[in-house]
Amino acid sequence: MNVKLVVFDLAGTTVKDDRNVHKVLQKALAKHGVTVSLEDCNDVMGLPKPIAIRDLLERRYEGSRPVTAAWINEIHKRFVEEMILFYKTDPSVGEKEGVSDTFRKLKAHNMKVVVDTGFDRQITDPLLERLGWKSEALIDGSVTSDEVERGRPYPDLIFRAMELTNVNDASQVVKVGDTISDVHEGQAAGCGMVVGVTTGAFSREVLSEAKPTHLIEQLPQLLDILEI
Known part of the structure; x- marks a missing residue:
């Protein structure tokens, strides 16, 4: 496979995440009287967060308030504020083991590296600044859910990443992520390789049901798959 672009998810795939996103989302909903586990x-x-919030409200809210776009936006605003604060200040924030080295080796082999995410740009920029990948020229770009018409599991994020890097053939793209929606996103885009990371949101057993082309535990294992 002639790989020209590798698209990586952020939280849980390349960024350490001890269910931190889960906890902030849970807290944002609790502030509005909605209890979710x-x-x-x-x-x-992995889903765009406004869609995730709507889904959780429709499944778990037991009150009489209508689930409106305005209410979803209120909760999402709270979620964004809390995530920005977390990514700017929490000492646990950092990349997962071997990520920067993996990026360097991919780029040394003339492969473009882009990160995509279910977050919006407001959250993503402070996180990327904290990680230092942009200043060290380890990534060629980033795509957020609010910059495309449809987030995961649709392929729009990957197609945007391809536009940013002038890659025209999805069969030359590798998608890497830790959620089922990451896998479905890569499949929907027609990526030549879709790699599930089993040490994030979903277990090996659950991810395997989505039928990625490969499963790995740690990101550097991707280099073996690509024979780097």
Whole structure:
């Protein structure tokens, strides 16, 4: 396979995540009187967060308030504020083991590296600044859910990443992520390889049901698959 572009998810794939996103989402909903479990939140990981919030409200809210776009936006605003604060200040924030080295080796082999995410740009920029990948020229770009018409599991994020890097053939793209929606996104785009990471939101057993082309535990294992 002639790989020209590798598209990586952020939280849970390349960024350490001890269910931190789950907890912030749970807290944002609790502030509005909606109780959800961490497992409920796990079910919607990888999706654009307004869609995830709507899904959780429709499944778990037992009150009489209508689930409107305005209410979803209120909760999402709270979620964004809390995530920005977390990514700017929490000492646990950092990349998963071997990520920067993996990016360097991919780029040394003339492969473009882009990150895509279910977050919007407001959350993503502070995170990327904290990680230092942009200043160290380890990534060629980033795509967020609010920059495309449809987020995961649709292929729009990957198609945007291809536009940013002048890659025209999806069969030359590798998608890497830790959620079922990551896998479905890669499949919908027609990526030549779709790699599930089993040490994030979903277990090997659950991810395997989505039928990725490969499963790995740690990101550097991707280099073996690509024979680097």
